[in-house]
Amino acid sequence: MIRESKTIIISNRLPVKITEENGVYQLSPSEGGLATGLGSIYKEGNNIWIGWPGLEVPEERQEEVTKKLAELNLIPVFLSSEEINGYYEGFSNEILWPVFHYLVTYANFEQAYWDAYQDVNEKFKRAVTQHLSSGDKIWIHDYQLLLLPNLIREEQPSVTIGFFQHIPFPSFEIFRLIPWREEIIEGILGADLLGFHTFDDARHFISAASRLTSSNPSDNILIYKNRQIVVEAFPMGIDNDKFDRLTRDPKVAKFTVSIKNSLKNIKTILTIDRLDYSKGILQRLQALELLLEKHPEYLGKLALYMIVVPSRDTVPKYKELKDQIDQLVGNINARFRTISWLPVHYFYRSFSVEFLSAIYSAADICLVTPMRDGMNLVSKEYVASRLNEDGVLILSEMAGASKELNDALIVNPNNIGDMVKAMIQAINMPAEEQQIRMKSMRAMVSKFNIHLWVKNFMDKLREVKTMQESLHTK
Ligand code: F6P
Numbered sequence: 021m022i023r024e025s026k027t028i029i030i031s032n033r034l035p036v037k038i039t040e041e042n043g044v045y046q047l048s049p050s051e052g053g054l055a056t057g058l059g060s061i062y063k064e065g066n067n068i069w070i071g072w073p074g075l076e077v078p079e080e081r082q083e084e085v086t087k088k089l090a091e092l093n094l095i096p097v098f099l100s101s102e103e104i105n106g107y108y109e110g111f112s113n114e115i116l117w118p119v120f121h122y123l124v125t126y127a128n129f130e131q132a133y134w135d136a137y138q139d140v141n142e143k144f145k146r147a148v149t150q151h152l153s154s155g156d157k158i159w160i161h162d163y164q165l166l167l168l169p170n171l172i173r174e175e176q177p178s179v180t181i182g183f184f185q186h187i188p189f190p191s192f193e194i195f196r197l198i199p200w201r202e203e204i205i206e207g208i209l210g211a212d213l214l215g216f217h218t219f220d221d222a223r224h225f226i227s228a229a230s231r232l233t234s235s236n237p238s239d240n241i242l243i244y245k246n247r248q249i250v251v252e253a254f255p256m257g258i259d260n261d262k263f264d265r266l267t268r269d270p271k272v273a274k275f276t277v278s279i280k281n282s283l284k285n286i287k288t289i290l291t292i293d294r295l296d297y298s299k300g301i302l303q304r305l306q307a308l309e310l311l312l313e314k315h316p317e318y319l320g321k322l323a324l325y326m327i328v329v330p331s332r333d334t335v336p337k338y339k340e341l342k343d344q345i346d347q348l349v350g351n352i353n354a355r356f357r358t359i360s361w362l363p364v365h366y367f368y369r370s371f372s373v374e375f376l377s378a379i380y381s382a383a384d385i386c387l388v389t390p391m392r393d394g395m396n397l398v399s400k401e402y403v404a405s406r407l408n409e410d411g412v413l414i415l416s417e418m419a420g421a422s423k424e425l426n427d428a429l430i431v432n433p434n435n436i437g438d439m440v441k442a443m444i445q446a447i448n449m450p451a452e453e454q455q456i457r458m459k460s461m462r463a464m465v466s467k468f469n470i471h472l473w474v475k476n477f478m479d480k481l482r483e484v485k486t487m488q489e490s491l492h493t494k
Contacts, residue, residue: 025155027067027478029058030148032108032164034071034094038085045077045085047092051373053397054161054186056259057470061159061478062093070095070147076104097147099140106136112164113335115198120163120187121298121392124197126337134200141167141207149175157481160211162186167203170210182481183211184254187394188420189221192228205232209244213484215254215477217395217420222253248491250484254477255424256395257469263404264466266377275374279382286361287322287447290383292376292398293390294331295368297341300389300416300433301328305348305364307389307439312356312363315444320361322447325383329370342368380405385412385446388419389433395420399428403465409458412446414439424464427457 035055037048049055062069073096077085082098089096099107110133118126145168148158152172159182160168169181195201205228208214216222222240229251230237235244242249266272289308293299308324328345332338349366356363371379380386386402396419403413403425415421415428422430429442 024066025153025157026065027061027157027159028148028151029062029067029069029159029161030144030165030168031069031071031161032112033074034069034089034096035059035062036073036089036092036094038073038075038077040075045081045088047088049092053256053258053470056262057474060471060474068093068095068151070097070144070151072097072099072108076101095147095151097144099143103136103140103143106133107140108164109332109335111137113332114337116163116166117187117298118337119194119198120190122188122190122194123297123391124194126297127197129199138167141165141171144168145171145175148172152176152179154178156180157478158182159184159477159481167207168210170207173210180481180485181211182213182215182477183208184215184477185221185394186217186256188218188392189216189224189228191224192231195224195228196232201228202232205229209233209235209242209249212247212249212488213477213481214249214251215480216251217253217255218423219253221394221420222251226251248484248488250480252480254473254480255420255468256397257471257473258397258400258404258465259471260400260404260466260469262373263377263380263401264407266374267381267405267407269374269377272374272378272381275378276381279378283323283382285321287385288325288383289322289385289387289443289446290325290327290379290402291387291389292327292329292379294329295333295338295342295345296331297337298390298392300391301326301341301345302348303391303433303436304387304389304439305345305352307436307443308363309348309352309355310436311440311443312352314440318444318447319356320358322443323362324364324387325367325379326364327367327369327371327376327379330368376401377405381407383411385414385443387414387439387443388421389414389416389431389439390419391416391433393419393421397421399425400465403458403461406458406462409462410451410454411458412449412454413457413461414442414446424468425461427460 035050039046114128157180169183226237229235235242240251349364380402388399399421413428416433417430431438431442
């Protein structure tokens with residue numbers, strides 16, 4: 021019997037949420053765009069997705085969880101609490117995350133974190149090689165697994181490996197500050213195709229790789245250890261049809277109307293982020309405070325709906341940020357509110373995708389102002405939810421999405437005055453101008469969706485492998 025080759029997706033987290041209640045493990049599929057986009061791959065045939073189940077599972081229960089996951093083509097990599105602390109919270113989120121988002125002073129360059137990161141990447145490699153057969157294709161995702169491409173390559177020199185980084189890749193002058201920079205670059209260079217959200221990220225990677233190794237760049241191709249490695253921008257899209265469908269759903273539409281009714285004569289500014297210092301949440305609140313202070317004519321006329329989704333709250337900087345946000349929201353509300361009007365409606369929790377769809381449809385303005393962001397899918401979800409082609413998107417020029425959504429009001433999130441101006445412009449934007457801008461952004465988001473992104477990456481991976489093979493046979 022000829023064994024069919026398969027595709028193996030690998031990411032830090034599996035695309036399911038596992039919870040434990042009264043000693044029973046429950047699985048619920050992830051609603052995320054990546055899980056949807058890659059569903060067309062990992063759910064098919066003998067393809068699989070390898071990753072961490074997202075919680076610590078005691079050894080005696082691991083077999084049971086493994087069996088449940090296998091029914092969904094998912095293979096778990098179990099991590100102990102020490103591994104989660106050193107590899108995930110430590111190296112990934114206290115070193116790579118701040119440095120790659122240009123917040124070097126937030127980084128905690130602990131040797132023990134590096135040791136744990138290497139060990140866990142090794143653990144992922146063992147899980148992959150257990151399932152790997154000749155002819156298989158591998159697609160590795162994100163900054164938690166930067167060493168994995170080369171670890172696999174060392175064992176299987178001819179295997180096909182794609183790697184995509186979902187967060188920015190910083191300029192070399194920032195990247196070089198990491199004590200283990202050569203090892204990281206060497207790890208990534210184990211892949212055949214490297215994908216980033218933007219051309220700038222790709223360029224930064226090529227620059228770091230060519231300075232730190234003896235690899236030679238020729239345009240977007242690096243020649244390293246006799247291999248050709250292609251580096252390209254693949255701007256990620258969203259599941260546009262899902263947001264379109266949700267917005268048209270009668271239950272969601274009814275909910276949208278009730279939100280709108282409760283906000284009559286008030287311009288609603290929506291922000292939705294994971295709790296993260298890279299998202300510019302404090303700066304945005306400062307801009308609102310300045311607007312209300314300098315422009316009292318807007319008192320009682322606008323409201324900020326601010327959804328902050330809990331995230332990484334075991335990492336010290338995230339806990340600190342939560343306290344700062346709580347305090348600033350409290351100050352603004354205490355200073356400007358009236359009996360019948362509240363300037364900031366702050367939610368610290370996650371919501372169903374149906375609720376998000378309704379609030380995207382109800383909000384007059386969406387304010388997306390990260391200090392730095394690989395792409396930012398919230399901006400695209402807002403656009404996809406504007407069936408009537410109205411609404412205004414204010415978008416940070418530091419988000420990858422700003423390279424595509426040129427018709428947003430683009431701001432520098434470090435310039436509080438600039439954000440105030442943009443909010444005033446958005447509040448007063450004529451309907452015709454809103455339509456022109458939104459229409460063009462909707463065409464972009466609908467065309468360059470998550471399915472096209474997956475297709476483009478996989479097509480390119482095949483093309484790169486064919487190019488490499490033809491070079492070797494010459
Ligand atoms: O943006 C990068 C990313 O890793 C996403 O892939 C993920 O959804 C998000 O950050 C949250 O990450 P975590 O797994 O740390 O909760």
